[in-house]
Amino acid sequence: MKAVDPSDLVEQENYKFLTGSIIPRPVAFVTTLSKDRVLNAAPFSYFNIVSANPPMISVSVQRSNGVMKDTSRNAIEHKEFVVHVADEFYLNQLNVTAKSLPSNVSEVEDAKLTPVESLKIKVPGIQEAKVRMECILEKAISLGGTEQEPACELLIGRVVQYHIQEELYQNGRIDAENLRPISRLAGNFYAKLGEMIELERPK
Numbered sequence: 001m002k003a004v005d006p007s008d009l010v011e012q013e014n015y016k017f018l019t020g021s022i023i024p025r026p027v028a029f030v031t032t033l034s035k036d037r038v039l040n041a042a043p044f045s046y047f048n049i050v051s052a053n054p055p056m057i058s059v060s061v062q063r064s065n066g067v068m069k070d071t072s073r074n075a076i077e078h079k080e081f082v083v084h085v086a087d088e089f090y091l092n093q094l095n096v097t098a099k100s101l102p103s104n105v106s107e108v109e110d111a112k113l114t115p116v117e118s119l120k121i122k123v124p125g126i127q128e129a130k131v132r133m134e135c136i137l138e139k140a141i142s143l144g145g146t147e148q149e150p151a152c153e154l155l156i157g158r159v160v161q162y163h164i165q166e167e168l169y170q171n172g173r174i175d176a177e178n179l180r181p182i183s184r185l186a187g188n189f190y191a192k193l194g195e196m197i198e199l200e201r202p203k
Contacts, residue, residue, distance in 0.1 A: 016186065019045075024183030024191045027086035028059050029094055032074030033123050034103055039115055040070045041097045041107040041126070043086060045184035046152075055159040056138055057083060062152045063145070070103050072140070072153040079137040080121040081157060084129035088180040088192060093128065120161045130168060130179055134161035 006014050019025075028047035032040050046060035061072045075081045086094055090113070097107035108115055114127035118134045125132045135157030144151025168175045176193060183191045 019184075020186035023185045025185075027094070027182060027184050027190075028057075029084040029086050029097070029126065029129065030059060030071050030075075031082045031084070031108065031123055031125060032071050033078055033080075034070065034074050035077060036104060038104055039106045039108045039124055040074060040103070041111075041113070042069070042071050043094050043098055044071070047083075050156055057133065057135065057157050057159060059083065059155045059157070060143075060152050061155060063150065064100075066145070066149045068153065072155065075137050075155050075157075076140050076153070078123070080123045081135050081137065081155070082118060082121070082123050082125040083133045083135055083157065084126055085131040085179070086182050087130055088182055089130070090126075090128040091182050091190065118161065125163065130165040131174070132163045133157075133159045134163075136160055 004017070006017075009017065025045040026047050028044050030042060030044060034040055044059050044061060046062070048058055050056040050058045059071075061069050063069065063072075071081070093111040093113050096111040097113075099107075099110075101107055101110060108126065115124040116127040118125055121134045121136065123134075125134070138156045138158045140156070141154040142150035142152070143154055164174065168179055176196070179193075181193055185191055
């Protein structure tokens with residue numbers, strides 16, 4: 001087996017190693033409001049569950065050339081954001097939102113997505129998503145890089161409201177096959193749900 005020391009690699013090489021081996025990664029589609037009330041949106045694949053008591057999720061937002069992205073800045077400023085589970089049905093529109101736009105331009109409008117009001121926070125969600133979660137910012141942690149210029153913001157959100165397409169939620173369980181989530185691989189590649197394997201956990 002080949003041994004690779006990450007300190008011998010430049011940032012882009014570490015990025016390729018991590019994103020090529022830690023796969024598939026769920027994709028969070030995050031909406032935030034700017035101080036000028038522009039609805040910003042972007043997909044992130046550094047995304048996972050933190051806790052179920054209370055329900056908390058994490059999204060790591062990488063900086064661009066040391067500059068904080070709109071998602072981090074807006075979430076930190078307003079303490080709110082909405083996380084949507086990315087699925088096959090709006091993948092092409094989601095991909096459109098990944099391009100760099102000025103802060104005063106809404107990726108939601110640019111991708112022709114449909115805003116929908118939230119119940120407990122001011123940030124709207126996206127109607128096209130089958131699952132979305134209204135979040136209050138629990139904590140934002142700057143990590144990596146240097147103390148003066150971190151590499152990312154780790155946003156931890158406490159979920160205060162779930163929204164799910166009704167037919168997908170039965171007896172407290174989510175129908176994963178009909179949710180049809182997509183995940184991120186390396187480069188420009190995504191993956192569909194694929195074959196599921198059931199294994200009973202040993203007692």
